[in-house]
Amino acid sequence: MHPSRWGDPARAADLPASARGLVEAVFGIDEQPAVAAVVVPPSALGPTVVDALREAVGAEHVLLDDATRRLRTRGKSTPDLLRQRAGDLSDAPDAVVRPADHEQVAAVLALAVEHHLAVVPFGGGTSVTGGLAARREGYAGLVSLDLVRMKRLLAVDHTSMTATLEPGLRGPEAEALLSAEGLVLGHYPQSFEHATIGGFAATRSSGQSSAGYGRFDALVVGLRVATPRGELRLGSAPASAAGPDLRQLLLGSEGAFGVITEVTVRVRRLPAEKVYEGWGWPSFTDGAAAMRTLAQAGLLPTVLRLSDEHETAINLARPDAIGAEGASGCLMVVGHEGEPELVAARRTAVASVLTGLGGMPLGEEPGRAWAHGRFDAPYLRDSMLDVGVLVETLETATFWSRVPALYDAVRAALVDALASEGQGPCLVLCHISHVYETGCSLYFTVAAAGGSRSLERWQVAKTAASDAIAAAGATITHHHAVGTDHRPWLPAEIGDLGVGVLRAVKAELDPTGVLNPGVLVP
Amino acid sequence: MHPSRWGDPARAADLPASARGLVEAVFGIDEQPAVAAVVVPPSALGPTVVDALREAVGAEHVLLDDATRRLRTRGKSTPDLLRQRAGDLSDAPDAVVRPADHEQVAAVLALAVEHHLAVVPFGGGTSVTGGLAARREGYAGLVSLDLVRMKRLLAVDHTSMTATLEPGLRGPEAEALLSAEGLVLGHYPQSFEHATIGGFAATRSSGQSSAGYGRFDALVVGLRVATPRGELRLGSAPASAAGPDLRQLLLGSEGAFGVITEVTVRVRRLPAEKVYEGWGWPSFTDGAAAMRTLAQAGLLPTVLRLSDEHETAINLARPDAIGAEGASGCLMVVGHEGEPELVAARRTAVASVLTGLGGMPLGEEPGRAWAHGRFDAPYLRDSMLDVGVLVETLETATFWSRVPALYDAVRAALVDALASEGQGPCLVLCHISHVYETGCSLYFTVAAAGGSRSLERWQVAKTAASDAIAAAGATITHHHAVGTDHRPWLPAEIGDLGVGVLRAVKAELDPTGVLNPGVLVP
Structure with a gap:
């Protein structure tokens, strides 16, 4: 992953010259974004802690170098990219720690409690909601718990059509392992090429084929979770009436309740x-x-957008x-x-x-074109940012009867907010890509002149859109998680008492609050 | 509902004479169950509390008479019926309180906290797992919170295909209201004729048409819940990534976290x-x-068994x-x-x-015969109990690859346990009635000579079967909830840490523990 762009650095590309002129004309771009020097703050960890971490996971898996720490700084929202481009690495972890298995994850969590380190579970690093920007104030240090070594296919049950995967497997890696067994998971979010199984579970991800394969939370039949208080193993049957479904409490827990170390998923034949x-x-x-x-x-077909x-x-x-x-x-x-x-x-x-x-x-050509480019939009975002055009997305969901009002409200909020910032025209595009019997998602893409003020312009627009979503009674996110960016709107959605429940669960599983502090729980 | 039998008292029937002789011969029945006198303990509530409850819900909706309190004593498991038949009414509530709406439920909960009353939410009273047998020790009294007045269809959204129902609606009442709108819920557990919308939600019920319509937890898109700490409103969209799905924490909460006062469900056209x-x-x-x-x-068809x-x-x-x-x-x-x-x-x-x-x-005749009698088995149970034959059921679920071993283990446990009790032959029957891509349920029916020792014999068999289920790693219940009867096996299923999470949530929502004490949470 590129430190300040999306995806594979080899695929970074300038806008075609013809497009660049047009884009600059349309958006009225007259200043080019500056490129800032990058300085990674020094690691705050002392030798005692570093030695203990090395003991837990092996010396070669505790990384303190600037380049690695820069690569584990924040996620891939446009604000995240803009901060990287501006040289702001204030959220850089003090160390990147790579456990090999559940037991090493548990050992790192024990050290985190002992030394009061904030721990940020890291899968693909594709969060677009600030899910990797944990609070570091009050902690002795901040550790990126990189699950990159946990990439095994632990079990396949061809009779039950389930597979148990480790959390560090990226989408294509998981599908390759399953494909060798004649199986498919069928989860293809736009981040598919980089995001991981653990991240899909922790964020309640939903993929482009959700109509056919289901959301990720519908694919999960079992979870193993390491917490500071010990291990959780959930999922004794496809369905159960043995009390609340605690799987659905850990799905979407965004690293704040525990670290997901195994995910058992329903699979299908290729x-x-x-x-x-x-x-x-x-x-x-x-x-x-x-x-x-x-x-x-x-x-419903398999894909519907x-x-x-x-x-x-x-x-x-x-x-x-x-x-x-x-x-x-x-x-x-x-x-x-x-x-x-x-x-x-x-x-x-x-x-x-x-x-x-x-x-x-319209025949198969438009379908083929979509399938060909289905994971590519984030690369174009980088090319647009290069020439000073702000591009970002946000999404929500609601019941069918409320879709027209929600669409109008969010669109108007975005257009008005960007207009009030008074810097040229903006584009607001929308699609529906996740469909249910009772409702659907709405996914908005915004493009506007940004220049040196891209970050501020987006924050004004994002706030306006989020307020509009909350006022419409829709969900603040259908498949991007809460992170830190959506946290202010969570109380409106689940109420203060719902927030209290999240706090109570966190206090039970993570009493000293070392897990992803400031993420998810207001 | 009959106080000591299933269902409509008018449908109580003796076994046909021909069957009776055969049953007695097969099971070696030589003693007839005694019929005990019924004495309902006096209400423990003092005038201050009664007056306060009357103030909250109206004087005519606080019922203290013996007949009403007897009708709200425990549920409809075979042990529950045997205890009623034996004249044991030690679990009788001190009062039956009938709130009209969410606000009155909240008012009763406030009084329960103030006076430290145990509150047992009551819908159809069809629990077969001791879900209505709350602990009364340590409380100033035990109140049955009867939701019988909360029977409104609050909203219908024909575009989103959702309906908002009050919890006291019994299955046929809910379907009649929806049918007038051309809609159907499609939830038909065996208790359909008596059980309620609130009970379906509180117990994670699953109906005989679950293959086509889905389990009840899959039908619910929104919940309103009254708790001692205030109100929870959940369900802003069909699906969401805004943190854990708290709906799935309240579904299956069995009255221990709050009282469900509104349920918004997905509906379909008739x-x-x-x-x-x-x-x-x-x-x-x-x-x-x-x-x-x-x-x-x-x-999958709509029904598959x-x-x-x-x-x-x-x-x-x-x-x-x-x-x-x-x-x-x-x-x-x-x-x-x-x-x-x-x-x-x-x-x-x-x-x-x-x-x-x-x-x-085999044509439509066997299907028609099943459909005709689909809700009738519990009536036959009463007729068998009348002649001294113990009849009871239990159920579980697992993944497909484990079904044969689970089937063998539970069947052997039941047969061996009943044989060890040494009182004639027993029958152990089984069916699969809920099917998923990854697994299915197993539903066992047991018939054995019981006589005066029916209750003890069943407890030995139930314990053996539950131990076998836990040892097989299956769920202790697929659609009957935890109640008090399954509580000892819950820690094996969700772990001590899972139990800790349930305790933490209960402490947050019900800090003084007035809601269904002893039910669900070990």
Whole structure:
């Protein structure tokens, strides 16, 4: 992972020259972002603590060098990238510690309690909500607990169709191990290439194929968790009435309740066929109504997403298309995966519903184009940041009857907030990518002139959008977790008493508060 | 509800004379259970508390009479019925209090804290795990919080396909209100005719159509809960990544964390067609493998259940068939509900799989017979208890690969335990009625000579079966909740730390421990 950009450093690219001129003209860019010198603060850990950590995980797995610590500083939100670009490494960990297994994780947690170190569990480092920016005040130091060595496929049960994975496996690594067994997990968030199994569980992630495979929390049947108070093993059956489902209390716990060391997931057989196709709709409203019809008829495909008119017109995932004449209406991508005869039957049934509702089949080309670029948008964000254009995303979810009002409110909040900052035009794009019988997600992408004030402009816009989401009674995040960025809006969502429950659980599992302090729990 | 039998007193019936002789001969019954006199202990509440409760809910809704208190004593497990039959009313509440709405529930909880009263939320009273047998020692009194007045359909959202129901609605009452809107909830546990919406939520209930409609916890999108610390409102979206899913912490909380006062559920359109059919299998193993194939192929019907060889041979739901020649092999019931064309398509696809795996279609008669008697087994239990035969059930769930070992272990534990009690033959029957991609439930019915020692015999057998379930790593209950009866086995399932989490949550929401003391939390 690049320290101040998304993903593979080899894939960093400038905007094409043709696009760059257009982008600068559209957004009125007249200043180029400065490039600041990077200075990593010195490690605050004394030799006693370092020696103890070395004892716990092996000397070569306690890393104190600047480059490694810089790579474990914060996540990949646009503010995170902007701070890195500005040379702000104030959140750098004092050490990066790499345990090999559950027992070493437990040993590190014991040392953290003994020496009062803040511990930040680190998987892929792709948080976009400040989930890696733990509070360091009041602690003797801050340790990044890097799970990169925990990459085993611990068990496969072909009868029960479950697999037990270690948390450090990145998406493609997990799928490669499962693929060798003829199996697939089917969890493809945009961060898939970098994010990890442990991170998917800790953040209640949801992938682009959630309509077919389910959210990550629906895939998990078992968890092993190391906490300062000992071990939790949860998941004795697919479903149970033996009290509250504590799995669902650890899923989404964001490293604040414990460190997830094993995840047992439901798997499926590798799909023999994958077909993605495009459908055109006169409006976002029409397309959303069609999604709702499919969900409520029990006819969901594997992938179902719908871009609004703005996003359809400007496909930010394709820099070569910037400036080309945009499509009209709204583009829907429909994907089917599975056994050929089931794919064929489902495809026919879905197409029949969509045609009946006024959808226009656009063939497989738009589906292929989406599938080809499905993980690439964050690279374009870097290219835009390079020329001074602020690009960021946020997302929410609500029940179907509230979707139009939520869409209008968030869009208006973003446009108004960026306009009030008075620095050229902005784009607000939206798509629906996660669909349920009772509602759906809304995912917004914003692009605006930022320049040297990108960070401040975004914070104003993000606050306005979050306030609008809370006022609409929607969730502050459908699949990006709370982190530190969403924490101020959590009490509005679960109430002070809900926050009290989270605090009580944290106090039980992490009484001295060493786990990801300041993350999740207000 | 009959005070010492299941269900509608008008439906209480003796065994047919022909069956009675056979049953007595088979089980070697030679003593008839005694009928004891019933004495309800006097209410322990003083006038100050009674007046305060009357102030809170209205004088006519604080009931102190013996008959009402007897009707709110314990639930409907066989031990509960045997204790009632033996005249043991030591668990009778001191008062039955009937709040009209959330605010009155909150007012009663405030009084409970003020006067240190134990509060037992009461819905349908159909607990079979001692969920209504709260501890009274150390409390100034024990109040049954009867939710019978809270029966409103508060909201219907036809776009989002959700409905908000009050907790006191019994299954048929909720379905009648929804049916008038063209909607269905689709939750049909065996207790359907008597159990309530609040009870379904509090116990993580699962119904006979769970394959098609989902468990009750999958149906719930929102909850309102009154606690001694205030109100919880949960469920801002169909799904969320805003931290742990606290809905799943309150579902299954069994009245120990709060009183559920509103439940928002996902609903569906009333099915235009319902077809139930029978399939025959050479063995339980073959039938279970077919269920697994359907679940893992994404081809689950609405209802899917399979009786083992013992249950198929002796259909206890049909007293008129007792003594008739039993069927051989194993009977599977497959039910499809929905729009006619989808039912037809699904039925064809399922039949194709079942035929290919060696299933023998038995037509609609066995399906109709099952559907006709689907809620009746508890009435037969009473008739058997009348003649001194102990009948009880227990259930569990596990992953597919562990099903054969779990089945053998629980069956052996029950047979051995009852044999060691040395009082004639016993029957142990089993069926699978809840199926997932990764596993299934196992539901055992036991019939054995009991006579005056029925209660002791059952306790020995239940303990042996529960130990076997825990040793197999399965869940102590798939859909009957923890109550007091399963509490000793909960630590084995969620660990001491899991129990610590439950205690911490209870301490946060119910600091003085007035809510259902002794239930759920060890």
